[in-house]
Amino acid sequence: MTDPIDTRPNLPLGLAECGFSGVIQHLAAGDAGSALSADELECRLIELGFVEGARVTVLHEGIVGRDPIAVRVENVTIAVRRREAMAIIVA
Amino acid sequence: MEAPLMHLALVGTPNSGKTSLFNALTGSRQKVANYPGVTVERKEGSFVTPSGRQLSLVDLPGTYSLRGRSPDEEITRDIVLGRTPGEALPDLVLCVADSTNLRLTIRLLLELKRTGRPLMLVLNMFDIATRRGVTVDVPLLSETLGIPVVTSIAVRKGGTAELLRRTDEILAAKAPQPVQPNLWQPLTVAQLRATQREADRIIAASISLPTRPDTWTARIDAVVLHPVAGLAILALILFVMFQAVFAWATPLMELLATTFGALGDLVQDTLPAGLVQSFLQNGVISGVGSVLVFLPQIVIIFLFILLLEDFGYMARAAFLMDRIMGGAGLHGRAFIPLLSSFACAIPGIMATRVIDNRRDRLTTILIAPLMTCSARIPVYTLIISAFIPAQQVWGLVNLQGLVMFGLYVAGIASALGVSSLIKFFMWRDYTPAPFMLELPDYKMPRPRSIAIGVYTRARMFLQRAGTTIFSMMVLIWFLASFPQPPDGATGPAINYSLAAMIGKALEPLLAPLGFNWQIAVALIPGMAAREVAVAALGTVYAIEGGKEAAEQIGAVLATKWSLATALSLLAWFIFAPQCASTLAVIRRETGSWTWMWVTFGYMFALAYAASFATYNIAMALGAG
Numbered sequence: 099m100t101d102p103i104d105t106r107p108n109l110p111l112g113l114a115e116c117g118f119s120g121v122i123q124h125l126a127a128g129d130a131g132s133a134l135s136a137d138e139l140e141c142r143l144i145e146l147g148f149v150e151g152a153r154v155t156v157l158h159e160g161i162v163g164r165d166p167i168a169v170r171v172e173n174v175t176i177a178v179r180r181r182e183a184m185a186i187i188v189a
Numbered sequence: 190m191e192a193p194l195m196h197l198a199l200v201g202t203p204n205s206g207k208t209s210l211f212n213a214l215t216g217s218r219q220k221v222a223n224y225p226g227v228t229v230e231r232k233e234g235s236f237v238t239p240s241g242r243q244l245s246l247v248d249l250p251g252t253y254s255l256r257g258r259s260p261d262e263e264i265t266r267d268i269v270l271g272r273t274p275g276e277a278l279p280d281l282v283l284c285v286a287d288s289t290n291l292r293l294t295i296r297l298l299l300e301l302k303r304t305g306r307p308l309m310l311v312l313n314m315f316d317i318a319t320r321r322g323v324t325v326d327v328p329l330l331s332e333t334l335g336i337p338v339v340t341s342i343a344v345r346k347g348g349t350a351e352l353l354r355r356t357d358e359i360l361a362a363k364a365p366q367p368v369q370p371n372l373w374q375p376l377t378v379a380q381l382r383a384t385q386r387e388a389d390r391i392i393a394a395s396i397s398l399p400t401r402p403d404t405w406t407a408r409i410d411a412v413v414l415h416p417v418a419g420l421a422i423l424a425l426i427l428f429v430m431f432q433a434v435f436a437w438a439t440p441l442m443e444l445l446a447t448t449f450g451a452l453g454d455l456v457q458d459t460l461p462a463g464l465v466q467s468f469l470q471n472g473v474i475s476g477v478g479s480v481l482v483f484l485p486q487i488v489i490i491f492l493f494i495l496l497l498e499d500f501g502y503m504a505r506a507a508f509l510m511d512r513i514m515g516g517a518g519l520h521g522r523a524f525i526p527l528l529s530s531f532a533c534a535i536p537g538i539m540a541t542r543v544i545d546n547r548r549d550r551l552t553t554i555l556i557a558p559l560m561t562c563s564a565r566i567p568v569y570t571l572i573i574s575a576f577i578p579a580q581q582v583w584g585l586v587n588l589q590g591l592v593m594f595g596l597y598v599a600g601i602a603s604a605l606g607v608s609s610l611i612k613f614f615m616w617r618d619y620t621p622a623p624f625m626l627e628l629p630d631y632k633m634p635r636p637r638s639i640a641i642g643v644y645t646r647a648r649m650f651l652q653r654a655g656t657t658i659f660s661m662m663v664l665i666w667f668l669a670s671f672p673q674p675p676d677g678a679t680g681p682a683i684n685y686s687l688a689a690m691i692g693k694a695l696e697p698l699l700a701p702l703g704f705n706w707q708i709a710v711a712l713i714p715g716m717a718a719r720e721v722a723v724a725a726l727g728t729v730y731a732i733e734g735g736k737e738a739a740e741q742i743g744a745v746l747a748t749k750w751s752l753a754t755a756l757s758l759l760a761w762f763i764f765a766p767q768c769a770s771t772l773a774v775i776r777r778e779t780g781s782w783t784w785m786w787v788t789f790g791y792m793f794a795l796a797y798a799a800s801f802a803t804y805n806i807a808m809a810l811g812a813g
Contacts, residue, residue, distance in 0.1 A: 132623055133546070138258075140378050142625060145253040147292050149385045157407075161416035162512035166521065166624055168414060173399065174290050175406075175628040177508045177521075182623045 111154060111169065112184035119155040120188040122148060130185035139185055146178075147171040148186055195244050195360055196277040198268060200301065201285035202293050203251035204501075204629035206313040209638045210285055210343040211248040214352075217641055221649075224264055224273070230539065231264075238357045247279075253293060255300050256375060261542055269304055270371060281359055282306045283352075288318035288325065288340070289403070289630065291396060295388035298334065300376065305369030307359060308336045311352055315340040317632075322400030330395040344635045406630045410505070419509050426502075427597075430493045432590050434566065438485035445485070449478030464670070472666030477659055477724075481651075486570075487563045488647055490532050495642045499634035503528070504626055511624050517605040518612025520544050521624040523553040527604070530560035531597075532646075534771045537562075538778055552611050554778055555788055558771055559604040559764065561597045567723040568762050569596055575743035576755040599763050603795065665725050669710070688729065702761065702797070703754040703804035722762075753807035760803035764796035 108123055112130075125148065127140040134142070148154075148171055157175065158168040166179045201207040211219075215234025224231045232248040249268060250261035257263035264273070271278035284301055286294035291312075301308055312318070312325060331338040339355050342348030376384065413419050453474045460466040497503055503525050511521025519527075522544050530537030537557045544550040561569075573589050580588050668688040675685070691713065692706030699709050711725035727742045730749075746755070776785040 134623060137378055139623070141254075141256065141381055142623070144378070144381050144385055145293070145296075146625060146627065147385070149382060149389070151389075158410060158414040158508075159416070160508065160512050161420065162516065166508060166511050168410070168508060168628055172292055174292065175410075175630075177504070177511070177624065177626045177628055179511070179624050182625065 106189045108187050108189045110184040111156070111167075111186040111188050112180040112182070114156050114167075114183075114188065116156050116159045116164070116167070118188075119153070122150050122152050122154060123187045123189050124150055125185055126187055127185045130182055132182050132185065134182075139182060143182070143185060146176050147174055148176075154186070154188060195242065195280045197244055197246045197356070198279035198282050199246060199248045199285055200265060200269065200282055200297070201251060202253050202287075202297060202627075204504075204627055205251065205285045205287045205294060206343055207248060207251060207285045209499075209635055210283075210311065210313055210341065210349070211246065212635075212638045212641045213343040213349055215246055217644060219641070219645065221645060224276075238353050238360075240357045240361075242357060242360060244356070244360075245277075247276075252297070254297060254376070254381070255304075255373065259542060269301065269306060270373065279306060281356065282308050283311050283356075284308060285311045285313050287629075288312040288315045289321060289323060289399065291392055292385075292388060295334075295391055296385050298336075299384050299388055300373070302334070302336070303371075303373040305371045305373075307369075309355065309359065310334065310336060310338045312338065312340045313343055314632075316342045316345065316348075318399070320401070321403060322397070324397045326395040330391070333391050333395060344637070403630045406501075409631055410628075413502070413505055414508060419505075423506055423509055426497070428594060430490070432587070432594075433493070434486050434489050434593075436587070436590065438489055441485040442482050445482045446478070449474055449482070452478070467670065468663075468666060472662055472670075473659075477662060482567075484647060484651070486566050487532070488643055490563055491643050491646045492639065494529065494532060495639050496634045499632065499639060501629045501631045504628045507624075507626055508628060514605075515624075517608045518552060519556075519605075519608050520546070520549040520553070522626065523549065526553055527557060527560050530557040530562060533562050533564065534558045534560065535774050538771070538774050541778070551779060551784065552608055554775055555611065555784070555791075556604040556608050558775075558788065558792065559600050559607065561600040561763070564768065565762050565765070569593060569759065571723050571726075571743055571746070572755050572759055575747040576750075576752055596759060596763060603764065607791070607795075662724055665710075665729075669729055701804070702800040703751070703757045703808070704761075704800075705750075705754070707749075708754075708758065752812040753804050756807050756812065757800045757804035760799040761796050764792050764799055 106120070109120070110126075111118075111122075114120070125140050125143055127136040127143070130136075130139060132139050152171050155170040156167050157170050160166050164180075166177050167183060168175055168177050169183070199207050199211055211232065211234060214236050216236075218236070219232060219234040221230060221232055230250075233245060234248070235243065235245050237243055247268070249265040252262040252265045254262075255266045255269070257266040267273045268276050269279065269282060282301060282304075284294065284298045286298075294310075298308070298310055310330075312327070315325075318325070325340075327338050327340065337355055337359060339351045341352045413422055453470045456466060456470045456474060460469065497506070506528070507521045507524040510524045514521060514523060523541070526537045526540040526544070528537075529540050534557050537560065538554050541550045541553045541557070544553060570593075573592050577589050577592050582588050582591060665688065668691070669686050671687060672685060688710045689706060692708075692710035695709040695713075696704075696706045699712075704712075707726065707729045710729050711722045713725075723742070726746070730742060730745050750758075772785050772789060775788055776782060779785070
């Protein structure tokens with residue numbers, strides 16, 4: 099599979115459709131509007147494996163507001179709300 | 190000379206199979222207690238290595254890092270660092286990893302290495318990893334990490350042999366090794382990121398990715414996490430669970446009831462009539478017996494909860510419920526504590542520790558007692574079987590089971606309602622804390638692990654029945670037996686007792702709810718533990734009506750109470766101010782008397798209002 103990094107614009111994972119697959123470009127914890135401080139949110143995301151270069155796929159979404167989403171990060175599945183996923187910039 | 194006891198600690202991320210490894214190593218030689226001052230569960234066990242070394246093993250709370258962002262994670266950090274007074278600094282830390290999913294554990298391991306503690310990496314569930322085509326170059330991994338690495342299959346007999354052998358070697362060789370200094374400092378974001386990068390590099394060098402991904406998990410999730418089908422399945426699982434609690438437990442419960450009845454008869458036949466006979470038969474045997482009878486139901490409900498947890502479904506349930514509960518002001522993670530509250534509010538309230546935001550946690554604690562705990566089952570069962578006919582509805586559903594289901598739904602609905610009110614009135618300006626949860630791959634539940642879990646909880650229930658409940662029963666028997674009726678008195682002896690005086694004093698307060706003084710007597714000890722109310726009713730009516738009454742509490746109640754009273758009591762118990770132990774746990778977990786009294790007050794108000802409404806509506810409909 100050819101990597102679409104160069105051709106696709108950056109997108110916050112929080113806006114990704116179910117079925118989206120891409121690679122994490124960077125984390126922007128300050129812009130997410132989460133209840134957590136930027137540093138704390140960034141730490142938690144990294145602890146769950148959301149680091150630059152990791153491949154992510156949106157597998158499932160909830161019924162209310164298509165939220166939360168289940169994201170495959172490499173070979174782990176993480177449930178996260180779209181609000182926090184806004185901090186994960188993918189392409 | 191006996192070698193000194195060595196201390197081992199198990200550390201790992203959530204879902205790493207830490208608990209099943211702990212169970213495999215220690216079997217039933219486990220002690221569950223609390224760390225002093227905090228309400229974090231302390232699980233310790235012991236085992237003997239092949240060379241005869243006696244080891245103590247503590248299972249530390251699962252964590253992704255040593256940052257310590259919740260009380261659980263602080264315990265893990267402090268024990269590994271030897272900062273907890275009264276806890277031994279571990280001689281060896283076993284870092285447990287799910288072999289199919291090493292990324293997050295290797296990062297944790299790199300952080301653990303800085304503490305300078307002797308460390309060993311345990312690649313658990315190695316059989317599943319092999320089946321998926323994961324190959325691990327164990328010698329290379331061990332060399333890169335600079336620590337011993339062993340593989341293990343906790344669920345298989347002999348699957349921990351290598352782990353035991355290496356532990357022996359390490360502990361034997363440990364003495365001459367220089368003690369490593371502790372270089373650990375809380376990581377900055379940059380260091381954390383660098384550590385994860387390093388972990389990814391190490392993994393790339395020595396571990397191959399799975400060639401056969403877990404198609405089962407994907408297939409099951411396609412249905413189970415489907416927005417509509419998933420919720421339907423969740424509802425079905427809960428429904429089956431409560432039908433099972435009612436249907437499967439019945440034969441065992443009847444057996445227990447018969448046994449205790451026979452025991453009571455034996456006492457009556459062998460001992461001379463008098464206070465001792467009355468004490469043994471009516472106080473001890475019928476009291477404890479009518480509580481023990483509910484052990485099968487408690488075992489079944491814990492069996493379901495543990496099976497779902499082990500299978501990996503609990504995290505999915507939290508995922509499905511997150512936004513729905515979010516609408517009621519609850520965090521998705523609150524689902525697991527609330528579901529545990531169906532068994533007992535105490536472990537449920539303690540499980541709220543997985544919620545790290547204080548307000549989310551407090552809301553969950555306040556409503557957890559509204560979930561129908563297993564202690565209410567005796568009361569529900571008794572009243573339902575006495576007043577609700579056991580007929581089939583729509584051909585396959587038992588009406589009694591349906592009423593039971595309705596009571597559970599009422600509890601859930603009121604919990605969501607109260608939570609919405611709390612959110613609306615108290616914390617309007619507050620944005621919800623993030624929901625982030627790993628959805629582990631599905632795993633076949635491990636019978637041995639489940640058995641140990643159910644056994645531990647059953648033992649806890651029995652200890653409660655044996656201590657708190659027993660002493661309450663003795664007190665009630667005393668209140669119901671003294672003072673003795675005057676010579677030549679007519680009418681049942683209990684009418685002259687202290688219990689009757691208390692009950693009659695409370696009667697005016699409870700009369701609007703349709704409760705008679707016998708119910709008032711039973712509700713007082715019901716505060717010690719809800720299920721005691723049933724035993725108390727048994728005692729009150731047994732002493733009043735003789736031996737037959739004790740055997741047939743339900744049948745007696747059916748003749749003494751109106752349907753309206755029975756329904757009113759059911760409504761009361763949906764909201765009933767919870768047992769003294771729950772209140773004590775709330776006080777401890779929130780660190781405040783205020784929240785304990787708030788909980789007590791609002792539940793009492795709800796119970797009174799619900800019973801009042803139920804009784805009056807039922808009377809108006811002619812159920813008096």
